[in-house]
Amino acid sequence: MEEKEFKALLVEEDRNEHKYNRRLVTRKISDLPPGELLVRVKYSSLNYKDALSASGNKGVTKRYPHTPGIDCSGVVEHSLVPDFAPGDEVIVSCFDLGMNTPGGFGQYIRVPAAWAVKLPGTLSLRRSMIYGTAGFTAAQCIERIIGHGVTPEHGSVLVTGAMGGVGCMAVAILAKLGFQVSAATGKAANNFLSKIGATEVIPREKISAGKMRSLLRERWAAVVDTVGGHYLEAAVKTTKYGGIVTCCGNVASPELALTVYPFILRGITLTGIDSAITPMAKRQKIWQKIAQEWQLDFIDDLGQEIYLADLNASIEAMLAGQLTGRIIVNLQ
Numbered sequence: 618m619e620e621k622e623f624k625a626l627l628v629e630e631d632r633n634e635h636k637y638n639r640r641l642v643t644r645k646i647s648d649l650p651p652g653e654l655l656v657r658v659k660y661s662s663l664n665y666k667d668a669l670s671a672s673g674n675k676g677v678t679k680r681y682p683h684t685p686g687i688d689c690s691g692v693v694e695h696s697l698v699p700d701f702a703p704g705d706e707v708i709v710s711c712f713d714l715g716m717n718t719p720g721g722f723g724q725y726i727r728v729p730a731a732w733a734v735k736l737p738g739t740l741s742l743r744r745s746m747i748y749g750t751a752g753f754t755a756a757q758c759i760e761r762i763i764g765h766g767v768t769p770e771h772g773s774v775l776v777t778g779a780m781g782g783v784g785c786m787a788v789a790i791l792a793k794l795g796f797q798v799s800a801a802t803g804k805a806a807n808n809f810l811s812k813i814g815a816t817e818v819i820p821r822e823k824i825s826a827g828k829m830r831s832l833l834r835e836r837w838a839a840v841v842d843t844v845g846g847h848y849l850e851a852a853v854k855t856t857k858y859g860g861i862v863t864c865c866g867n868v869a870s871p872e873l874a875l876t877v878y879p880f881i882l883r884g885i886t887l888t889g890i891d892s893a894i895t896p897m898a899k900r901q902k903i904w905q906k907i908a909q910e911w912q913l914d915f916i917d918d919l920g921q922e923i924y925l926a927d928l929n930a931s932i933e934a935m936l937a938g939q940l941t942g943r944i945i946v947n948l949q
């Protein structure tokens with residue numbers, strides 16, 4: 618029987634020119650690594666980590682040629698384990714998918730069953746990727762904030778990188794839960810953020826002021842920070858007594874220069890959020906929340922759909938910080 622072929626984006630390293638080239642290629646199922654589940658990918662999404670992988674960031678992807686795509690949704694075509702059967706709809710994200718394992722920017726993936734979550738009944742394959750790793754990460758930040766005891770009565774929640782994937786998901790879900798959301802962005806004012814629920818839009822340079830001082834005027838009950846660097850420093854210095862700052866990203870910088878004063882004088886909690894190796898029970902719980910009580914009425918408006926052939930341009934736009942909202946990739 619002739620082996621099935623499929624399309625994928627391939628990133629190749631050109632050692633002579635010191636650059637990374639991307640092109641669409643035809644691959645065979647036997648090109649994929651061994652694994653318990655063979656999944657026919659229907660949708661993937663573009664996350665910042667994918668843009669890093671697609672541009673040769675060795676902290677994300679060590680070996681090239683490589684197919685990025687850290688998340689995808691699709692249908693199980695073959696399973697070696699009893700928990701999954703052909704025809705099951707699944708979300709595959711986290712762990713090594715798209716890092717050093719061929720990812721969702723190909724029409725097939727083969728992965729360990731432990732990387733897959735069954736698609737909640739109230740979510741479509743398409744919508745699951747509008748949320749994608751970005752929505753999952755935003756939801757984890759919000760769950761941590763609520764778990765800390767923060768309620769809408771405590772005051773505004775600051776979201777940085779608000780027009781990005783994680784940022785816009787955080788703004789929208791927080792607003793749905795009744796929080797006042799202050800959205801910090803570097804983009805020119807438009808009504809995107811207020812349409813998805815931000816109560817206030819702040820130019821990002823306004824939150825990075827006061828660098829030399831250890832503490833600044835208390836403003837936020839909690840923070841979802843997606844950018845790091847001096848924005849995160851400012852966020853910690855301006856969080857109200859007893860508040861919590863969730864840290865998940867480093868788009869601006871991985872550096873963090875703080876004193877101990879926000880922690881010992883205001884009791885601030887700075888907490889890290891990781892979506893890559895979230896344990897299964899937690900992953901299922903977060904996806905259930907996204908699919909049920911936290912599901913957004915306007916979720917379809919947050920995803921712009923592209924095809925494999927459009928990825929190159931979108932990756933460049935993401936690296937330049939020019940995208941708004943979420944990009945989903947239709948692989949059908």
Ligand SMILES: NC(=O)c1ccc[n+]([C@@H]2O[C@H](COP(=O)([O-])OP(=O)(O)OC[C@H]3O[C@@H](n4cnc5c(N)ncnc54)[C@H](OP(=O)(O)O)[C@@H]3O)[C@@H](O)[C@H]2O)c1
Binds near residue numbers: 665750777864893
């Ligand atoms: N911890 C985890 O498990 C996890 C999971 C998912 C994502 N992340 C991280 O979260 C971050 C955001 O990911 P994403 O997929 O949402 O990316 P994204 O869609 O590209 O959004 C990033 C946003 O950051 C802002 N930004 C860009 N360049 C900036 C700069 N130089 N200084 C300050 N702000 C800047 C922009 O927002 P504005 O246009 O509003 O300014 C941009 O839209 C990344 O660092 C990513 O690696 C971590």
